[in-house]
Amino acid sequence: DVKVTQSSRYLVKRTGEKVFLECVQDMDHENMFWYRQDPGLGLRLIYFSYDVKMKEKGDIPEGYSVSREKKERFSLILESASTNQTSMYLCASSQTGEKRKPQHFGDGTRLSIL
């Protein structure tokens, strides 16, 4: 079974802090993704990566950056946290090549910015 592990289930930070969300997958997947999930808006893609040190912007990258130094780990960084970044953050991974293979998700990090 694919395992995608996010470092924290719940996190509370203050406005202006630099926040790191970590994600690790154990299936040697090439692709990794960061989403945020808000009521009524569904999952929105923040950033994704299709290889080590490679990254591409998703639909809502503003205020975020990412890092992928190792294949299994994909980090999301909030450079200066703001209250409108309070949300559920979901990490996912998928395999390149086999198109019917789905993305596999972690359990999510519920982040509150005070």
Place this chain on the structure above:
Amino acid sequence: GQNIDQPTEMTATEGAIVQINCTYQTSGFNGLFWYQQHAGEAPTFLSYNVLDGLEEKGRFSSFLSRSKGYSYLLLKELQMKDSASYLCAVRFNDYKLSFGAGTTVTVRA
């Protein structure tokens, strides 16, 4: 992102059938996924369609019409544990997915 439309909420009785519709723009279509998400948990994969027709997996079936930009997820013999959000996700051109807002299904005894 692309517009993926699905109803916000549906309610049905235990043992009944519920059909969740999903519509999307057809340009660049390259596959459609359905996920189930229980409250506070990760989305889990249910089904994948890329060709027209019906894919059946036990009590769950998914249908696709590429020319109409339309899919549905059919849940049969509803059980209480089927109460969850159901997410329609479409891949356009590459391996990124665009998600609908999700349909919350409530199963009543």
